[in-house]
Amino acid sequence: MKVNKKSAMTWPAMLMLLCFTLIPLLIMFETSFRSDETGTLTLENYKKFFTNFMYIKLTGSTLLMSLLVTVISLLIAYPLAYIMAKKLKGLKNVILVLTIIPFFTNQLVRVYSWLIFLQDGGILNRLFMSFGLAENGLGILYTRAAVVIGLTHAFFPYMVVTIYMALERMDDSLIEASMSLGASKWTTFKDVIFPISMPGVMSGVTIVFVPCLGSFVEPRILGGVNGTVIGTVIEDQFFQLYGWNFGAAIAFVLFALVLIFMGAFGALGRRWETE
Amino acid sequence: MKKSSFRKVLVGALAVAVMFSMSACGNSTGTADGNSSGDSSAQSDSGKTKLYVVNWKDYGTDDKELMKQFEEENDCEIVNTYMQSEDDLLTKLKTSGSGEIDVCLPNCTILPAAIEGDLLEPIDTSKLTNFNSLFDRFKTQKECLGDDGQMYAVPVVWGSTAVAYNTDNVKEAPTTIKCLFDEQYKGKIAFRDDYNDAIMTAALALGQDPNNPSDLDAIKELLLKQKSLNKTYWQTGDEFSKLFASGQIDVGLMWSGQSATMKKDGEPIGFVVPEDGGIGWVDNFAIPKNSKNKELALKFIDYMISKDVQYKWSSNGGPAPSNQEAANAIDPDYAQSAAMDEASLNRLTFMEYRDDKTKQEWNDLWTEVKAS
Amino acid sequence: MNRKTGFFGKLLIVLVLLYLYVPIVVLMLLSFNESRYNSLPFKFTTHWYQELAADTELINSAKNSLLLAFLTGIVCMILATFFILGQRYLAKRTQGLFNSIVMMPMSIPWLIIGLSILLMIRFMGFSKSMFFVAMGHIVISLPYSLLVLRARVSSLDKSLEEMSASLGASPWTTFRRVTFPAIAPAMLAGGFLSFLISFDNFPISYFLMPNGIFTLPIEIQSSIKFGFTPEINAISTIIIGISLVCLTVVGLIMRSNLKAMLGGKD
Secondary structure: OOOOHHHHHHHHHHHHHHHHHHHEEEHHHHOOOOOOOOEEOOHHHHHHHOHHHHHHHHHHHHHHHHHHHHHHHHHHHHHHHHHHHHOOOOOHHHHHHHHHHHHHHOOHHHHHHHHHHHHOOOOOHHHHHHHOOOOOOOOOOOOOOHHHHHHHHHHHHHHHHHHHHHHHHOOOHHHHHHHHHHHHHHHHHHHHHHHHHHHHHHHHHHHHHHHHOOOOHHHHHHHHHHOOOHHHHHHHHOOOOOOOHHHHHHHHHHHHHHHHHHHHHHHHHHHHHOO | OOOHHHHHHHHHHHHHHHHHHHHHHHHHHHHHHOOOOOOOEEEOOOEEEEEEEEEEOOOOOOOHHHHHHHHHOOOOEEEEEEOHHHHHHHHHHHOOOOOOEEEEEEEEOOHHHHOOOOOOOOOOHHHOOHHEEEOOHHHHHHHHHHOOOOOEEEEEEEEEEEEEOOOOOOOOOOOOOOHHHOOOOOOOEEEOOOOHHHHHHHHHHHHOOOOOOOOHHHHHHHHHHOOOEEEEEOOHHHHHHHHHHHOOOOOOEEEEEHHHHHHHHHOOOOOOOOOOEEEEEEEEEEEEEEOOOOHHHHHHHHOOOHHHHHHHHHOOOOOOOOOOHHHHHHHHHHHHHEEEEEEEEHHHOOOOOOOOOHHHHHHHHHHOOOHO | OOOOOOHHHHHHHHHHHHHHHHHHHHHHHHHOOOOOOOOOOOEEHHOOOOOOOOHHHHHHHHHHHHHHHHHHHHHHHHHHHHHHHHHHHHOHHHHHHHHHHHHHHHHOOHHHHHHHHHHHHHHOOOOOOOOHHHHHHHHHHHHHHHHHHHHHHHHOHHHHHHHHOOOOHHHHHHHHHHHHHHHHHHHHHHHHHHHHHHHOOOOHHHHHHHOOOOOHHHHHHHHHOOOOHHHHHHHHHHHHHHHHHHHHHHHHHHHHHHHHHOOOOO
16 A cells, blocks of 8 residues: 655644543543442443433533534624635734634633623623613523523634635635626525635534533533533533543543534535535 | 745744743743652752642632741742642642642541542641640541541631621521522522532531431422522632622522621621521641651641631631631621631531542532533 | 625624624723622722732733743644645545544543643653643644644645646745645634633643643632632733734734735746
8 A cells, every 4th residue: 555655744743642632541531431439440430421311411402502602603703704705805814813812811701701791780781771671680691592602702713713714715716707607696605605615614613513512611600500511510520529430431422422423514514515 | 035035934933933932941940940850859949948738729828928927937938739629639639749749728528538548648736836726626627537546637727608698688697598498589599509518508408417418309309499599500709709799699608708708898798607507617738648848848737727827817808717716816796797606616517528429429419400 | 706895794794893802891891990899880990900010920820821822832833734734645544533533632621631641641750840731732722723724725736736746846845835825824823723722721731730830721710719800800901902912013024024925926
């Protein structure tokens, strides 16, 4: 078999990942097969996850939440990236920088700002009241809606960057050619623009969906009573009690899920690209 | 022209990379004495001994004023590292290398696990000049004692987790812990997101023994019923204080120390250990087995339980002192507002050690309540 | 082609920026608010900035975070570029495997990765050090650089590079003349995202930092036990201000440089 020498360029990164991700995680992987009480090898941690309906349900609702955040992010990020790449000239870099600047603040501090903004008697509430739109509390905070607002805010700018990177490289003459051949705007978009931007969309979906699945800060603080997700369960296992074994087991189940979903997204994306 | 500008960018990027990696290394060697070499030696570059303390942030040992005297007398520097939770401290103890931690602050829920895991050094209390001024109950704190009868930790501060209420909206101080389960305050309750506090509080309300609840099903049912009454479950003191300050909480489960701090800051907050009880906790200083400064660590503990330090710490919005003389010196009104008085103390049920299985069982129950 | 932004386009930009900046404006305002607990109504003060000026621990932690993030960003940019260009030449199956491995640090909670690295270095008899903190930061920030680059490189035509090679250009020349101009913006943006991920990372630093060294996220995360003061808002405001200025300056310099570099056509 012929191996292209140029593939050796992947080695530095793979070496790093081998030393500081794969090998360390093997230790954790082994831990996830250890019994809490006796320390012997066992499947009980995985069994606990799959036999208790609560964990399945939590995983399911976390998946749905992450998908929702991903879709909303896509709806916000794609048009923005498109306008930046194709309509704005000098301003596009300014807007790109502006979308990233908020990340210079700490995640916790940002989430607390949302808390102050959204809470009953908070800034949004006062704004609404001064326009006579609301009389009492809004009741947004401590609901799943607040969690989605917070998570979308935390992740969609990444998607803007990836989609913009894909769109910006696209040749405008392709669009013009399609239009001059009489294709409608929608057809041009569907058959020319979107397929070409697909790598950016795929990267963007990954960059939002994956971290969302394991998030726990936004759900816990903005979700309150309704803020339990699979990420908070993992965090509790490590920080609130000495439950590494079970916590690690959940994390690896989650990783398997990520691989499955990424595979599915990938297949979906390729289909669109080739159509 | 093209060539030169490409080089400029490349050389610039490289220069920046080298500069930052160097300054990052320089920085690390400057603050953490000679980092990567095996174990960190106790002597720093400046010749001052460093005493590594693991504690909560804003909890005494990072108060420069409070530490000044000790640092001057012993020509040493207190280096704090902060912990995130009790079980996280256990993780830290189990994964720390030789000489990395000299003093740490476990509470009673993890202390026996740390002693049993052979992580702590026995403490010779006869070398502690201030040990005799401790409250009698703390001299024989059972979680601090190992099976061999030796003392492995010294109680430093204690406090309670009980009812905080908004004095503007709730005129009479609640007399029962059941107020946290009362329809009357619907939507204005802040319960704690912590399996230990949640289950102990529910057990108190049901009249069960909080440390050995007899009927976990009833507790779960009560907590499930209580869930819809809450404004939120709070996990950190930060969440509670900010929510309370915006006037959204009438009653809540809260710590005595933080309530006292908030009251000092002018918030309309009252704190009470109700007649049917509250949860008490004791924080203890201990010395890890692999400390390289055990003598100094012992001196430090002695300093921390001295009357002066305890008084300054406690009367300033801190937790309650374990030193009886310090407790007596505190203004009785303040002591009562922070529930440091004897009457409150007697109503408390102190948190005890739980084995891993019980912890996991309680946590599962609490997760089920939260996830429902 | 129509290069004008319509009304709805402008509206969209304004709305998105509004959404993006709501919490940022709130946190900036709160840094000037008197109440320690962020309570309203608003009363102006610069008290928290004065407190901050005296808080060397907090300022040093911010500096540490910045240095670490710079290092991480640059290393990630280089590693990611190599990886993304090289992976195109892998066999299909290896490519799939490599790409799943690369995704790992993103899909396993960071606290687990941090703890695992700690267990590993203990097992090997090392002690905590800045070296391992940096390595940890690099692996978790790498996927972000990679994803941005992948969005760009997938559209890159391999045949163009091959053509350049067949015309006798050295690999270096090919990279400089063909590949680099095409992917430079994505390298920069990817490195920048990695920088930000590292800058805001708590779990890796927390588990691997030698005692007594803090980063900003460690300071903040530790403060929430009893509550952080608007000092944190103040330092965040300052950081945003500085980053705005720096980015503007860098942007102006890069613009002329990049233009000179990319402007000419072969």
